[in-house]
Amino acid sequence: MFIFWGTKRVVKKLGYTADFCPICRDLQRFQIERAGMAGHLYGISLVEGKLIGHRKICLACKTATQTVLSLYKEVQRGLRNLTVAELIANTFPNIREHHANRLALEEHVRRNPGEIDPSVRIALIKESLYILSAEAENRPSDSLSNLIQVLEFIGCLFLGPFLAFKFAELLSDQYAGIAAGIAFVAGLAYVIFRSATATTRMLRSKIYPKLVLALKPIKPTQGELDSALAELRKEEMLIAKKLKENDLQMLVAATGAG
Numbered sequence: 367m368f369i370f371w372g373t374k375r376v377v378k379k380l381g382y383t384a385d386f387c388p389i390c391r392d393l394q395r396f397q398i399e400r401a402g403m404a405g406h407l408y409g410i411s412l413v414e415g416k417l418i419g420h421r422k423i424c425l426a427c428k429t430a431t432q433t434v435l436s437l438y439k440e441v442q443r444g445l446r447n448l449t450v451a452e453l454i455a456n457t458f459p460n461i462r463e464h465h466a467n468r469l470a471l472e473e474h475v476r477r478n479p480g481e482i483d484p485s486v487r488i489a490l491i492k493e494s495l496y497i498l499s500a501e502a503e504n505r506p507s508d509s510l511s512n513l514i515q516v517l518e519f520i521g522c523l524f525l526g527p528f529l530a531f532k533f534a535e536l537l538s539d540q541y542a543g544i545a546a547g548i549a550f551v552a553g554l555a556y557v558i559f560r561s562a563t564a565t566t567r568m569l570r571s572k573i574y575p576k577l578v579l580a581l582k583p584i585k586p587t588q589g590e591l592d593s594a595l596a597e598l599r600k601e602e603m604l605i606a607k608k609l610k611e612n613d614l615q616m617l618v619a620a621t622g623a624g
């Protein structure tokens with residue numbers, strides 16, 4: 367329903383910085399956004415609004431995480447094809463000191479993940495699951511998916527029954543109504559099925575590939591994944607609730623776990 371006035375979330379793109387990405391497990395280039403709550407009239411807001419927080423979006427894996435602007439020397443307006451090293455020099459020159467412990471841990475993960483303390487391994491697995499579950503929950507629906515949904519809805523509930531009616535009418539007037547009715551029920555069942563499985567499809571296409579990227583260097587065992595997911599289930603995180611047994615098997619296979 368369209369709300370004529372009230373408050374809404376206003377996102378403003380501020381520019382670019384370098385930072386550490388826990389999904390890529392490396393230093394990367396990020397876009398920085400400011401989120402605020404501002405009054406709007408007919409969906410239009412002319413102010414930035416009261417600050418909710420800042421977030422950084424990794425340009426490599428497109429994952430969004432929270433950040434604080436005071437970390438950066440500056441937020442660069444344009445990217446101008448700068449490399450990660452050049453962006454570090456301009457925006458976050460003490461990045462290696464600031465993230466020293468994490469970068470040392472990631473080096474350890476790359477060299478010999480099996481030697482890392484079991485509690486640290488579980489913490490790393492949970493971190494990836496938390497970040498990506500939060501992203502899945504806060505993901506704005508993209509306009510292309512919305513358009514496809516509307517077209518599916520029109521096609522299944524109106525166009526399909528209409529074509530079935532017209533086609534059946536050519537053969538026999540008597541069965542045209544029945545054909546349209548059957549097409550409508552089938553279309554309705556399809557629309558219900560598609561909306562019931564929308565979250566699972568989004569997780570499989572947008573979120574699980576990132577989970578594979580983040581977990582592959584750790585090579586989690588099935589037991590470690592089960593234990594991390596059990597923790598997330600207690601907090602009703604989306605990934606833990608929706609991850610099916612075959613998705614788990616895919617994760618185990620794709621991350622080289624055993």
Ligand SMILES: [Zn+2]
Nearest residue numbers: 387390424427
């Ligand atoms: Zn990334």
